[in-house]
Amino acid sequence: MPSEKMLMNGSQTVGEAAVRAGCRYYFGYPITPQNELPEYLSARMPEVGGTFIQGESEVASINMVLGASVSGARTMTSSSSPGISLKQEGISYMAGMELPAVIINMMRGGPGLGNIAPSAADYFQATRGGGHGDYRTPVLAPGGGQELVDLTFEAFDLADKYRNPVMILGDGLMGQIMEPVVFPDFIDLKDLPEKDWALRGCKGREARAIFSMILGQKGELYRHNLDLQKKYDRMTAEEQRWEIKYAEDAELIVVAYGSAARIAESAIEELKAEGINAGLFRPITLWPFPLPALRELSKKVPKLAVFELCLGQMVEDVILSVGERSEIYFHGVPGGIIPTPAQVAEFLRSTVKGDGKVGRRIEV
């Protein structure tokens, strides 16, 4: 049965959703602002017969995830920016070995230790693979609340479907806001497709190995990479998610995701009262980026106002989507400060007027 409506913070919401999506193995190392997630799961996992281990580092944790994944389990880890940097080698191995797992990044300000305020400065790292080698991981960017539940379920499904790590990209704000959510019933693990590739001992079959090192003089690694690319192409074709709101009669479109999109929505409300109609394009998958959808929308409304909680990362994907056809304005707020809707409204007013007071025109 689905749960009653519950009031939970974002990190706990992801934790409960993961458990209901069949995740029974969590490995992670504490870091603010996502500690509520491991804390929640340290109590919750034993209740459902699962395992919670606080690893000795993010490096160890992601490799425990690798071991749990190769055993066929639904498994995840979570961290925030500096810790996600440490996990990258493991994520790259898992991509090479085609192992599913879910990785949560509740981003904080950087570079370095930065601070614990929300930020969106890990967009490049998340959407371009992050670690070494030619690989991609789907990146889901929830808008908070119920979507945290839905996308956590989706993340586990996508990971299994493609045998690939999947990242959920949130931030400290989203992790800590309390919102009402409803959880679907527990997934019955027996209903999921059998992972016949998992390593469970070779009884009744030939011994098998799973590895990412591909030697050979006949282009074996070359072909492996082409095969992986085919998989990434399929994801690109089939897994783009986005939301369009208030686009009817809009004179400009705000492009923003995650917490930035929430702030932008309030700014859009504010403008409405002044008679300015602004629409919202919210990518939900950051990779694959919903490029064709944004391109279509920009044909109707050529003025785009890109707003990010960093100094300009997603905007590059916007440029790739619409090229020279649109007028792109950008306003970014670096980590350490949570901008108010009023500040974003100023950016949008400035964009409408084209006066360049807040934000800047991107010359393509």
Add this chain to the structure above:
Amino acid sequence: MSTDIEYKKIFGWPESLKHNPTHYCPGCGHSIAHRLVAECLDEMGLREKTIGVPPVGCSVLAYNYFNFDMVEAPHGRALAVATGIKRVQPDKFVLTYQGDGDLAAIGTAETIHAANRGERISAIFINNAIYGMTGGQMAPTTLLGQNATTAPGGRDARLHGQPIDISRMLAVSNGVVFIERCALTSVKQIRKAKKAIKKSFQCQLDDLGFSLVELLSPCPTNWKVSPKDSWNWVNEEMVKTYPLGVIKDTTGYEDKK
């Protein structure tokens, strides 16, 4: 004409080893260690429930030689990967096979913490006092004065630190139930090593805790000596820094038997 002689197999190719020629150099200890691990798994009936984790090191391709399920780990992370496997499949037999760089340099944290959690895992630790795979650089276990490509003129304690005795360091943890150091360079020691490996496997089967067998192993190629001299060097020099014998044993096995 029929005969009533009964034949009993007393020696053969272990089922836990594939029939593939290895890439190890002549005189290398890895081949002997592989054989011992395989014999122990066979004799204890564990092959079909074993999941092994080879290291990044000269034995990175161990899955081409071992005939049971194996999964690669990033350099140094074998015991973290093994932890994930064992927690999901506590009824399976999980072993890591790691070099000194893997286990005692880049993977030190994973080693200490897996041991300290008392993970029910058996670790086979190949100590050859050098980085084999990458071509003879200094290892954490390189002896004082021993030459390495990154310690020209020999390891100097002031510059490079002391050779690390990770087995003794691990022994202080209550999560660890059994550690023994053997050498792969004499018949007597090889037999001892096999016994130690079996005992380590038994610790896991009996759910006692973490165990490790350290095997002093020759690397003639990167020591730049003949196989014969490499064996002598283990027996005469290496054992001074790494004395052989049981380092920790809280199993109580001997008492019972």
